Amino acid sequence: MTTTDTAIAATAAGISAIAGGLAWHASRKANATAAAVARIEEDRWHTELVPNIQLTRNGDTLELTYVGPPTLGPLRIRPEIRDDRDRSVDRVLAGGPTREELAEVIWGPCRFRPGNEGADERGRTTAPFRLEPGDSHKLAIDPSPRPSWMEGVDGERRWRRDYQSAPIRLWLICEADGHKPWRLPVDVHRFGAATTTPADGTTRR
The missing domain is CATH 1.20.5 (Single alpha-helices involved in coiled-coils or other helix-helix interfaces)
Known part of the structure; x- marks a missing residue:
C-alpha cells in the first residue's frame, strides 16, 4: 500500500x-x-386521573365515597388529619410547651377514634382501606382533645370555641395499581360535603 x-x-x-x-x-x-x-x-x-373522593361529615361519622374515575379500578386510601396550619416553625417560648408537645396536638376540631379502623392512639390517621368505584366507607370521628396546658373548664371552653366552625382538614393518600400515589388535600366543613382537589388546584365543594 x-x-x-x-x-x-x-x-x-x-x-x-x-x-x-x-x-x-x-x-x-x-x-x-x-x-x-x-x-x-x-x-x-x-x-x-386524580381520584375524585367525596367526603361527608355527619355527627361523629366521616363518610368517604369513591366517585371516580372508574378506569382507575380499586383504590387503597389512607386518610390523615392535618393541622389548621404548620406549627413546626413556631417559636418555642421558655416555660411553654415544647416542640414535641406541640406536635402531639391535633390542631383542629376532630380526630379519628383511636383504635377504630386501625386508627393510631392520637387519632391522626387510620389503617389503609380498599374502595371500589361507587363504594363508600365510614370512619368514626371524635372531638380532638385540648392540649394539656389548656387546663380546666375554661381551657376546654376556649379550645372548643376556637374550632367550633373550623373544617376537618385532611390528606388522602390514594394508591391504584399501575399509578404513582396521589396525596390529595381536602377540607370538610361541619355541614355539607367536599371532594378532593382536582388538577387546577381548587377544592370542589
Missing part, C-alpha cells in the same frame, strides 16, 4: 469514527428526548 493509500484509509477510518460518534450522540439524545416525553405524558395522565 502506498503512502497515499494509507492516508486515504486513515482519513476514511477517521470519518467513519466521527460518523459513528455522531450517531451514538444522536441516539442518546433521541432516547433522552423520548424518556422526557414519556415522563411528561405519565405526569399528565397522573394529573388527569
Whole structure:
C-alpha cells in the first residue's frame, strides 16, 4: 500500500469514527428526548386521573365515597388529619410547651377514634382501606382533645370555641395499581360535603 493509500484509509477510518460518534450522540439524545416525553405524558395522565373522593361529615361519622374515575379500578386510601396550619416553625417560648408537645396536638376540631379502623392512639390517621368505584366507607370521628396546658373548664371552653366552625382538614393518600400515589388535600366543613382537589388546584365543594 502506498503512502497515499494509507492516508486515504486513515482519513476514511477517521470519518467513519466521527460518523459513528455522531450517531451514538444522536441516539442518546433521541432516547433522552423520548424518556422526557414519556415522563411528561405519565405526569399528565397522573394529573388527569386524580381520584375524585367525596367526603361527608355527619355527627361523629366521616363518610368517604369513591366517585371516580372508574378506569382507575380499586383504590387503597389512607386518610390523615392535618393541622389548621404548620406549627413546626413556631417559636418555642421558655416555660411553654415544647416542640414535641406541640406536635402531639391535633390542631383542629376532630380526630379519628383511636383504635377504630386501625386508627393510631392520637387519632391522626387510620389503617389503609380498599374502595371500589361507587363504594363508600365510614370512619368514626371524635372531638380532638385540648392540649394539656389548656387546663380546666375554661381551657376546654376556649379550645372548643376556637374550632367550633373550623373544617376537618385532611390528606388522602390514594394508591391504584399501575399509578404513582396521589396525596390529595381536602377540607370538610361541619355541614355539607367536599371532594378532593382536582388538577387546577381548587377544592370542589
